Amino acid sequence: xxxxxxxxxxxxxxxxxxxxxxxxxxxxxxxxxxxxxxxxxxxxxxxxxxxxxxxxxxxxxxxxxxxxxxxxxxxxxxxxxxxxxxxxxxxxxxxxxxxxxxxxxxxxxxxxxxxxxxxxxxxxxxxxxxxxxxxxxxxxxxxxxxxxxxxxxxxxxxxxxxxxxxxxxxxxxxxxxxxxxxxxxxxxxxxxxxxxxxxxxxxxxxxxxxxxxxxxxxxxxxxxxxxxxxxxxxxxxxxxxxxxxxxxxxxxxxxxxxxxxxxxxxxxxxxxxxxxxxxxxxxxxxxxxxxxxxxxxxxxxxxxxxxxxxxxxxxxxxxxxxxxxxxxxxxxxxxxxxxxxxxxxxxxxxxxxxxxxxxxxxxxxxxxxxxxxxxxxxxxxxxxxxxxxxxxxxxxxxxxxxxxxx
Numbered sequence: 001x002x003x004x005x006x007x008x009x010x011x012x013x014x015x016x017x018x019x020x021x022x023x024x025x026x027x028x029x030x031x032x033x034x035x036x037x038x039x040x041x042x043x044x045x046x047x048x049x050x051x052x053x054x055x056x057x058x059x060x061x062x063x064x065x066x067x068x069x070x071x072x073x074x075x076x077x078x079x080x081x082x083x084x085x086x087x088x089x090x091x092x093x094x095x096x097x098x099x100x101x102x103x104x105x106x107x108x109x110x111x112x113x114x115x116x117x118x119x120x121x122x123x124x125x126x127x128x129x130x131x132x133x134x135x136x137x138x139x140x141x142x143x144x145x146x147x148x149x150x151x152x153x154x155x156x157x158x159x160x161x162x163x164x165x166x167x168x169x170x171x172x173x174x175x176x177x178x179x180x181x182x183x184x185x186x187x188x189x190x191x192x193x194x195x196x197x198x199x200x201x202x203x204x205x206x207x208x209x210x211x212x213x214x215x216x217x218x219x220x221x222x223x224x225x226x227x228x229x230x231x232x233x234x235x236x237x238x239x240x241x242x243x244x245x246x247x248x249x250x251x252x253x254x255x256x257x258x259x260x261x262x263x264x265x266x267x268x269x270x271x272x273x274x275x276x277x278x279x280x281x282x283x284x285x286x287x288x289x290x291x292x293x294x295x296x297x298x299x300x301x302x303x304x305x306x307x308x309x310x311x312x313x314x315x316x317x318x319x320x321x322x323x324x325x326x327x328x329x330x331x332x333x334x335x336x337x338x339x340x341x342x343x344x345x346x347x348x349x350x351x352x353x354x355x356x357x358x359x360x361x362x363x364x365x366x367x368x369x370x371x372x373x374x375x376x377x378x379x380x381x382x383x384x385x386x387x388x389x390x391x392x393x394x395x396x397x398x399x400x401x402x403x404x405x406x
Contacts, residue, residue, distance in 0.1 A: 002029075002067050005370025007075040007181070008054065008164060010040055011206035011230070011325075014367035015057050015072075017065040023374065024352065030065035031359050031368070032057055041207060041226050042079055042160040044167075051167050058171065071174040073370040074164065075181045076121060078224040079208055081156035083310060086110045089129070089148035097130075097142050102382050105149050111380070119161040121180050122154040124378050126218050136216040138382075152220060154180055177375050182212035182222035184369030185323045189347035189362075190214060199319040200340070201347075202303060203366065204326025206230045211303045213312055219378065223306045225299070229326035232295045239291040240283055242270045252328070254285055255292045257335035263289060296329070300339050320344045327362035 003020040007013070014033040018026050034057055038050035062069055088109030090101065111123060128135045129148040139147070161178070168175055186201040198215040207228040213221040232255075237247035254268055263286035272281050307313055320340050322332060327346045337344040349355050349368045359368075 002065075002069075003371045004061075004069050004072045005075065005179075005184075005367055005373075006054075006058075006072045006168075007184075007367035007370060008039060008050070009036075009077075009206065009366070010208065010228070012036060013050075013054055013057055014364065015061040016367050016371055017061055017067055017069070018371040020371060023372065026353060026371065028353060028355060028368075028371075029067065030061045031356070031364070032061050032064065033359070033364070033367070042077055042163065044163050047167070051170065054167065055171055058173070069173060071176040072168070073177045073179055073373055074168065074175050075184050075366055075370050076156070076161070076164070076178050077181050077208060078121075078154065078156065078210060078222055079226055080160065081121065081154055081180075081224070083221060083223060084153040084155060085151065085310075086153070087148055087150045089146060091146050092144050094143050094145055097140055097144055097147060099140065099382055101147060102138060102140075102149070105147060106380065106382065109149065109151065111151065115155075117158055118155045119158045119178075120153065121156055121178055122152065122183075122219075122222075122378060123380070124152055124219075125380055126150050126152045126220050127216075136218060154222060177373060179370055179373050180212075180222045181366050182210040182224065183219050183378075184367070184373065185210065185365045186212045186214060186219070186321075187369035187372040188349045188353070188365045189321055189323050189369075191350065192217075194319055194321065197319065198315060198317045199321055200307070200317055200342075201321045201323065202300075202336070204229055204299070204322065204324040204329075204332075205363075205366075206325060209299050209303060209324070209326070211306060213307070213317065215315065215317070221307070221310055221312060223303075225302050225306070227295075227299045227302065229324070229329075231299075232292055232326070235291050235295050236288065240270060240281075240288070241273050243273065246271050250288060251292065254288055256285075256289050256330035257293055257296060258331040259286050259289050292329070293335075296326070296332075296335065297339070299326075300336060304339065318342045321347045323347050323362040323365040325363040 001020055004017045006015050012033050013036050016031045017029045020026050038046045088105045090105050127150045128139055130139050130144045185203040195214040195217050201212040203210045205228045207230050208224050209228050210224040233247045237244050266285040267282050269280050269282050272279050320342050333344045348360050
């Protein structure tokens, strides 16, 4: 089947189309990206321009992939969103656990609680407790005295969803799934062992940075902060009084997070802000690095604090994977390893996807993950089955209804 993903970010809009057969057999048909300045931290700055940019990108993606798109998966930033953990349990007195018991626990929980001002990006089961022992798949068929289900919910403000969903509707496309961007970045960069053993995935984006945690093959945490690699660029521009374009070039070509003695003697010539042409000054590479390091350190420390605030700092999460444009900073792996005290790698999209060289970079992990996403792993399947059974007549229909709402 054809799957398409759209990522409307703060610096670029990206669209990917793929022939999806199964999670291990995905063929990319088209992947395009264009720069944008029309959105900032979930706020649309120029609706008409953003609409036209997105429309042209989708048309070109359809042309290259030779497909007509009817629906897309939409990545959505978790900036200004909130994570919410809750649980529910019932006493069984050594009964055999059935689907009916699971549904009773769900119906007893806060699963169906809604708010008119919030949009539910995710609401899923992350684990089960049987007599104080934890499991990660439904323990059907076991005998137990007490069963508890632990849930994870992500909520965002509905107004931010409306900002983009109205535009997608105007483009005559359906939004098949809203995908938290930290999850999307993880799906295209983490291998199966990393998702099973426990891994922190950090995406250092243009204007935002995000963190996702996988453990026991479950997405158990995601969050985003409003600091990104563009903040580093602006710090450089202000710190050395140069243009923003020159600061970006300095960051890409000379920036590093670990200094060496030779950096004190390496001279870089830069243009300075002036009304005169060809006005330059010189700085050392060590001076440049002294501007970059504090901002990256601040970003990583805030992300680490997010992890601590949700009590994941005591987990044995000894793997960190870095994606996003900021992942291309020199010596980023060694720097992150020192802060998180764990193994670190910079990730391109997974090899089996065979991405073209120009897009086989950490900053395209987010959009590529949108076509790997399979909703059945992030929804409560017990309820999906019930919703898909359709109407039944007579006595059987009555018991079907009773079974769902007990």
